[in-house]
Amino acid sequence: xxxxxxxxxxxxxxxxxxxxxxxxxxSVDWFTSAPCEAAAIVRPGNTEQLSRVMALCHAARQxxxxxxxxxxxxxxxxxxxxxxxxxxxxxxxxxxxDPVGGTLTVQAGAPLQRVQEAAAxxxxxxxxxxxxxxxxxxxxxxxxxxxxxxxxxxGMMRQQVLGLGLEAVxxxxxxxxxxxxxxxxxxGFDLKQLFIGSEGTLGIVxxxxxxxxxxxxxxxxxxxxxxxxxxLTSLLNLAPLRIxxxxxxxxxNSHYRLMTEESGxxxxxxxxxxPFYAILESQGMDAEHDAEQFQALLEEAFExxxxxxxxxxxxxxxxxxxxxxxxxxxxxxxxxNPMFSFDVSLPIPAMEAYVEALxxxxxxxxxxxxxxxTFGHLGDGNLHLMITVRDGGAESRRAVxxxxxAPLAEIGGSISAEHGIGLEKRxxxxxxxxxxxxxxxxxxxQALDPHGLLNPGKVLG
Amino acid sequence: xxxxxxxxxxxxxxxxxxxxxxxxxxSVDWFTSAPCEAAAIVRPGNTEQLSRVMALCHAARQxxxxxxxxxxxxxxxxxxxxxxxxxxxxxxxxxxxDPVGGTLTVQAGAPLQRVQEAAAxxxxxxxxxxxxxxxxxxxxxxxxxxxxxxxxxxGMMRQQVLGLGLEAVxxxxxxxxxxxxxxxxxxGFDLKQLFIGSEGTLGIVxxxxxxxxxxxxxxxxxxxxxxxxxxLTSLLNLAPLRIxxxxxxxxxNSHYRLMTEESGxxxxxxxxxxPFYAILESQGMDAEHDAEQFQALLEEAFExxxxxxxxxxxxxxxxxxxxxxxxxxxxxxxxxNPMFSFDVSLPIPAMEAYVEALxxxxxxxxxxxxxxxTFGHLGDGNLHLMITVRDGGAESRRAVxxxxxAPLAEIGGSISAEHGIGLEKRxxxxxxxxxxxxxxxxxxxQALDPHGLLNPGKVLG
Numbered sequence: 001x002x003x004x005x006x007x008x009x010x011x012x013x014x015x016x017x018x019x020x021x022x023x024x025x026x027s028v029d030w031f032t033s034a035p036c037e038a039a040a041i042v043r044p045g046n047t048e049q050l051s052r053v054m055a056l057c058h059a060a061r062q063x064x065x066x067x068x069x070x071x072x073x074x075x076x077x078x079x080x081x082x083x084x085x086x087x088x089x090x091x092x093x094x095x096x097x098d099p100v101g102g103t104l105t106v107q108a109g110a111p112l113q114r115v116q117e118a119a120a121x122x123x124x125x126x127x128x129x130x131x132x133x134x135x136x137x138x139x140x141x142x143x144x145x146x147x148x149x150x151x152x153x154x155g156m157m158r159q160q161v162l163g164l165g166l167e168a169v170x171x172x173x174x175x176x177x178x179x180x181x182x183x184x185x186x187x188g189f190d191l192k193q194l195f196i197g198s199e200g201t202l203g204i205v206x207x208x209x210x211x212x213x214x215x216x217x218x219x220x221x222x223x224x225x226x227x228x229x230x231x232l233t234s235l236l237n238l239a240p241l242r243i244x245x246x247x248x249x250x251x252x253n254s255h256y257r258l259m260t261e262e263s264g265x266x267x268x269x270x271x272x273x274x275p276f277y278a279i280l281e282s283q284g285m286d287a288e289h290d291a292e293q294f295q296a297l298l299e300e301a302f303e304x305x306x307x308x309x310x311x312x313x314x315x316x317x318x319x320x321x322x323x324x325x326x327x328x329x330x331x332x333x334x335x336x337n338p339m340f341s342f343d344v345s346l347p348i349p350a351m352e353a354y355v356e357a358l359x360x361x362x363x364x365x366x367x368x369x370x371x372x373x374t375f376g377h378l379g380d381g382n383l384h385l386m387i388t389v390r391d392g393g394a395e396s397r398r399a400v401x402x403x404x405x406a407p408l409a410e411i412g413g414s415i416s417a418e419h420g421i422g423l424e425k426r427x428x429x430x431x432x433x434x435x436x437x438x439x440x441x442x443x444x445x446q447a448l449d450p451h452g453l454l455n456p457g458k459v460l461g
Numbered sequence: 462x463x464x465x466x467x468x469x470x471x472x473x474x475x476x477x478x479x480x481x482x483x484x485x486x487x488s489v490d491w492f493t494s495a496p497c498e499a500a501a502i503v504r505p506g507n508t509e510q511l512s513r514v515m516a517l518c519h520a521a522r523q524x525x526x527x528x529x530x531x532x533x534x535x536x537x538x539x540x541x542x543x544x545x546x547x548x549x550x551x552x553x554x555x556x557x558x559d560p561v562g563g564t565l566t567v568q569a570g571a572p573l574q575r576v577q578e579a580a581a582x583x584x585x586x587x588x589x590x591x592x593x594x595x596x597x598x599x600x601x602x603x604x605x606x607x608x609x610x611x612x613x614x615x616g617m618m619r620q621q622v623l624g625l626g627l628e629a630v631x632x633x634x635x636x637x638x639x640x641x642x643x644x645x646x647x648x649g650f651d652l653k654q655l656f657i658g659s660e661g662t663l664g665i666v667x668x669x670x671x672x673x674x675x676x677x678x679x680x681x682x683x684x685x686x687x688x689x690x691x692x693l694t695s696l697l698n699l700a701p702l703r704i705x706x707x708x709x710x711x712x713x714n715s716h717y718r719l720m721t722e723e724s725g726x727x728x729x730x731x732x733x734x735x736p737f738y739a740i741l742e743s744q745g746m747d748a749e750h751d752a753e754q755f756q757a758l759l760e761e762a763f764e765x766x767x768x769x770x771x772x773x774x775x776x777x778x779x780x781x782x783x784x785x786x787x788x789x790x791x792x793x794x795x796x797x798n799p800m801f802s803f804d805v806s807l808p809i810p811a812m813e814a815y816v817e818a819l820x821x822x823x824x825x826x827x828x829x830x831x832x833x834x835t836f837g838h839l840g841d842g843n844l845h846l847m848i849t850v851r852d853g854g855a856e857s858r859r860a861v862x863x864x865x866x867a868p869l870a871e872i873g874g875s876i877s878a879e880h881g882i883g884l885e886k887r888x889x890x891x892x893x894x895x896x897x898x899x900x901x902x903x904x905x906x907q908a909l910d911p912h913g914l915l916n917p918g919k920v921l922g
Contacts, residue, residue, distance in 0.1 A: 147645050174897050182806040182842030184608050184878040187893035189902045193654030214701045240675045345643040381643030417645040432648035436635050441650045447908040
């Protein structure tokens with residue numbers, strides 16, 4: 001490998017080939033802080049350098065793992081000592097921003113938050129948003145088809161990339177570039193789709209043309225207490241018709257109570273005895289009118305007994321305090337230590353029974369010990385389940401995984417809503433995808449990466 | 462082939478295997494009414510029948526061409542006498558509609574308009590919309606990644622299909638089914654993307670899960686006269702911030718004057734001497750408030766001299782009269798006979814010069830004869846160019862194509878915005894896509910359809 005590393009150093013410069021301690025200092029797992037074990041970390045400065053690096057790796061049959069912001073939670077960035085990590089941290093420029101066409105051209109290593117800020121500077125918005133916004137990169141958002149809190153209104157990352165608006169380096173180093181800037185472009189297959197959500201297994205995303213949305217200056221946010229799951233879904237159905245709903249986050253009592261009263265981390269804005277809570281957020285263009293609509297909706301919900309209490313954020317600080325209850329994952333990591341984190345999706349009508357059955361099975365298997373904390377993006381069918389059985393061993397993990405994943409196949413749910421498959425869920429893929437589907441995925445992998453050099457073992461194994 | 466046809470007749474029933482005159486009676490080209498020349502038309506009744514038919518065709522190496530509503534305009538449905546046509550006309554059921562999750566499950570042969578109506582019946586909307594709505598099918602919309610008039614707000618057909626929400630029959634007859642019903646599902650590659658926009662060359666779409674949107678009861682529509690192209694783009698930038706813009710159609714004077722004064726087909730709601738016109742449409746949830754906003758926008762546009770005249774639709778009949786000017790393609794076909802129709806996209810700032818240069822080149826090549834009529838979805842970067850040189854021969858067609866397509870490569874435009882490639886644009890694909898892109902498309906075609914049985918010769922040739 002040393003000869004290959006020498007050749008790579010010549011391309012990227014020796015200061016951009018990290019080895020030894022500089023590699024180990026990086027963590028590839030947000031929850032466990034496991035160190036990076038790659039033979040080296042390569043930091044190309046542009047697409048052309050990466051193309052040459054990959055051509056060398058291809059010739060040497062050297063496997064690589066692409067690194068973005070390393071905020072993933074399914075072990076998708078794990079690299080073995082025999083593998084090289086390719087970090088796109090130096091390719092982080094916002095190359096162009098077009099207010100007329102409403103597009104932003106960006107390199108893959110740019111953090112999400114910088115893209116959001118650049119859009120805001122010209123009076124527009126980039127609507128994808130998630131807790132890791134400061135660290136996660138656009139390339140990682142693309143590779144995992146990131147979701148987050150505004151999917152209900154704007155869709156996932158796939159919807160934010162313009163048709164044919166992506167550049168990627170293929171396994172053999174060739175550059176596949178479709179930097180289209182028009183909303184409509186149907187000139188042949190939209191190859192960018194191959195790279196969105198395939199977690200670095202089919203190519204390395206280097207640049208993208210993103211679609212911006214009009215900025216919506218007026219924002220309304222409320223936390224509400226909801227007396228039943230049926231009321232929660234009725235509220236969800238009521239909301240979009242009246243307000244420009246941009247987020248609808250459901251918190252089970254298990255989550256809300258832990259984040260406030262139990263941990264003491266956040267002051268509860270509402271009493272902690274309601275079975276469910278929801279954070280509603282709307283965005284609009286007319287503050288006065290939007291506020292009226294939003295309040296009218298809450299009043300109607302009260303009258304229909306869909307909510308029993310509500311607090312409306314009347315300042316940015318209050319808004320942030322409400323969202324902090326939802327986004328402060330560190331309290332969960334600390335309190336539920338050792339914590340198993342899950343991200344599943346399932347039809348909304350099946351959610352309540354699924355969570356109740358899971359809680360019961362956990363209690364039966366680990367009586368007096370197991371805890372389940374549930375919250376999620378209700379409108380997207382997406383639940384996050386945080387579970388502890390007070391034992392972080394592989395055997396316990398497997399046993400919990402079985403309880404979480406096995407029922408999903410039957411109810412048409414998915415083992416991954418927005419986190420991807422990585423290594424962590426690979427062995428469960430057949431619960432959510434058919435034999436023909438998995439065979440077709442393998443066919444694509446074989447066609448695009450015949451030597452298995454790109455993020456080996458992830459997704460398909 | 463007779464033995465194969467006999468076996469197919471056993472699967473679908475003899476009444477669903479059309480031959481002879483019944484085949485020739487169908488036209489595969491909307492503009493020319495060219496008859497279908499396929500050896501037979503097969504009409505499977507469900508996915509399982511189609512799967513068995515394709516398994517037989519695969520074993521016999523029998524090429525097939527899939528037929529939806531036959532409203533395409535790039536010869537994508539042309540079938541040779543040695544080929545079979547597969548019509549999905551019997552697979553047209555709306556299988557399920559879920560108001561809570563906001564999804565609609567439909568078979569590929571259902572006409573677009575029926576899906577729109579089914580969504581409206583439960584107080585929601587299916588936002589994809591185009592002139593051929595009554596005839597075109599959901600399967601055809603998917604196979605061509607259809608666009609239409611609401612892309613600026615809702616995106617193209619690709620955005621209307623739920624992630625992993627598609628079923629297709631592969632070249633060998635296997636059924637690839639991902640009928641996911643959740644907004645979020647990242648369990649492995651989203652294989653449905655392969656079949657969207659690949660024009661039946663990689664698989665036959667049989668079913669889909671579509672995403673519905675909240676219905677927006679309030680609709681505003683206006684036709685405005687615009688004094689310059691610069692004013693047109695300024696108006697476009699002004700509009701989305703104030704109103705829930707759902708369509709922004711630009712009409713060059715060449716189009717507006719022909720559709721009204723010259724042909725006498727439509728009464729001109731505004732004088733015909735303005736260089737540009739635009740149809741603005743917005744959708745909202747509060748009729749009174751929306752109307753105020755819409756009028757305020759028009760007033761501001763007047764004051765900023767972005768528009769010189771306007772007519773606001775005050776009834777559904779007036780709205781339809783405005784839209785008829787835009788959608789009445791038959792007047793164009795009749796007046797510009799023989800007409801060459803083009804569908805291109807290009808960056809908005811490049812449009813004005815492109816159209817002027819094209820007009821000049823046409824006038825030089827066919828002095829006193831050539832005519833260019835221009836209109837399109839401005840916000841999408843999409844122009845439709847209707848051209849006549851009063852000669853419909855292949856040589857004239859080629860010469861005009863050169864003038865239309867050649868400049869696009871340089872300005873980053875596309876030879877197909879929303880119509881696809883089919884046979885018609887196949888030889889120009891390299892103007893819009895790189896060698897590596899085309900090689901990768903071929904790689905996919907080879908992987909998924911190694912014997913070249915699916916819509917042979919289309920897109921890639």
